[in-house]
Amino acid sequence: MEIxxxxxxxxxxxxxxxxxxxxQTPLGTTYNAYLVIDEKITLIDYVKASFAEEFLKNIKxxxxxxxIDYIICNHVxxxxxxxxxxxxxxxxxxxxxxxxxxxxxxxxxxxxIDFEFCTVKLGDTLCTGEKTFSFVPMPMVHWPDSMAxxxxxxxxxxxxxxxxxxxxxGVVYDDDMTTEELVExxxxxxxxxxxxxxxxVKKLAGAISDFKxxxxxxxxxxxxxxxxxxxxxxxxxxxxGRVVDKKLAIIYDxxxxxxxxxxxxxxxxYLEMGFDVDVIDLSLVHYSEAMSRLLECSHIFVGSSTLNxxxxxTVSAFLCYMKGLKPKHRVGMAFGSYGxxxxxxxxxxxxxxxxxxxxLPQKKAQWNI
Ligand code: FEO
Numbered sequence: 001m002e003i004x005x006x007x008x009x010x011x012x013x014x015x016x017x018x019x020x021x022x023x024q025t026p027l028g029t030t031y032n033a034y035l036v037i038d039e040k041i042t043l044i045d046y047v048k049a050s051f052a053e054e055f056l057k058n059i060k061x062x063x064x065x066x067x068i069d070y071i072i073c074n075h076v077x078x079x080x081x082x083x084x085x086x087x088x089x090x091x092x093x094x095x096x097x098x099x100x101x102x103x104x105x106x107x108x109x110x111x112x113i114d115f116e117f118c119t120v121k122l123g124d125t126l127c128t129g130e131k132t133f134s135f136v137p138m139p140m141v142h143w144p145d146s147m148a149x150x151x152x153x154x155x156x157x158x159x160x161x162x163x164x165x166x167x168x169x170g171v172v173y174d175d176d177m178t179t180e181e182l183v184e185x186x187x188x189x190x191x192x193x194x195x196x197x198x199x200x201v202k203k204l205a206g207a208i209s210d211f212k213x214x215x216x217x218x219x220x221x222x223x224x225x226x227x228x229x230x231x232x233x234x235x236x237x238x239x240x241g242r243v244v245d246k247k248l249a250i251i252y253d254x255x256x257x258x259x260x261x262x263x264x265x266x267x268x269x270y271l272e273m274g275f276d277v278d279v280i281d282l283s284l285v286h287y288s289e290a291m292s293r294l295l296e297c298s299h300i301f302v303g304s305s306t307l308n309x310x311x312x313x314t315v316s317a318f319l320c321y322m323k324g325l326k327p328k329h330r331v332g333m334a335f336g337s338y339g340x341x342x343x344x345x346x347x348x349x350x351x352x353x354x355x356x357x358x359x360l361p362q363k364k365a366q367w368n369i
Pocket of ligand 1: 080219
């Protein structure tokens with residue numbers, strides 16, 4: 001698909017993927033890649049290995065027998081580099097551009113494959129005839145090698161994972177979905193992928209602030225046009241660790257219903273205090289969906305019954321996941337029920353405290369309430 005004159009989208013849609021390294025993707029996703037035709041021809045990013053043949057066909061449909069001169073690899077993670085072996089086989093003369101960390105990652109991951117690599121740093125450019133690319137490394141948004149690339153003539157930012165969303169429904173532009181859906185999918189992606197890297201996101205926002213950007217082409221999901229100001233503003237909000245005051249997520253699992261009753265009681269109590277409350281039952285909701293729903297919550301309460309002297313496995317998985325994503329500036333509470341020992345409440349509290357939450361007194365119930 002030609003998105004603007006001489007710039008083609010050649011990525012693929014993965015509508016079936018439902019778990020993405022532990023992260024639930026109910027709408028599937030896309031692996032976006034782009035071909036920029038100028039005196040020299042440039043490919044921006046690859047796709048996941050299992051889609052390499054389809055990707056190659058997409059490229060050949062545009063290029064025919066013409067060669068690729070340059071490949072900009074914005075990110076090593078295999079969803080964006082997996083097709084490298086096949087593309088390298090068909091276009092062995094293409095020179096790859098990326099960060100030093102990208103070269104190190106590609107050479108380690110694709111051992112035995114010979115390719116020419118040019119390392120770039122902030123402010124470096126690549127002229128392909130009439131068009132000029134400017135490179136913007138964005139280390140730890142979300143890997144050390146991550147980079148965005150700005151096409152100056154067309155005012156397009158190829159942002160790789162930044163500003164992405166896991167949407168594999170065939171929708172192409174932000175204008176083709178509601179603002180609520182778009183913000184929800186961007187927030188879901190931010191909470192599960194980008195959240196630990198707020199400081200680095202702020203640096204990226206600073207680095208691109210001088211660019212006039214008319215189109216953002218991320219490596220997952222829809223391209224952003226009219227929603228650019230809104231989504232950039234949301235990224236800045238999230239990157240600063242800001243939250244919505246009096247917004248509470250009660251996240252729990254229960255063995256025989258007492259912890260559920262406690263969650264419902266807490267919900268009533270905090271609604272009466274004027275809170276916006278979201279009650280999330282981990283026996284029904286995947287932990288990555290819970291992560292998405294707590295993104296802007298000022299208060300996060302976590303409950304578990306005690307099972308075999310431990311918390312329930314669903315709650316343990318959620319806490320392990322949330323701890324790694326490092327939400328900041330939250331108020332927490334541990335709650336739960338037990339029969340005779342009650343370690344789950346202590347263990348939940350310990351993890352929430354370790355996350356740096358300001359803790360409210362725990363609530364425990366023996367047998368029933
Ligand atoms: Fe979409 Fe970091 O890979």
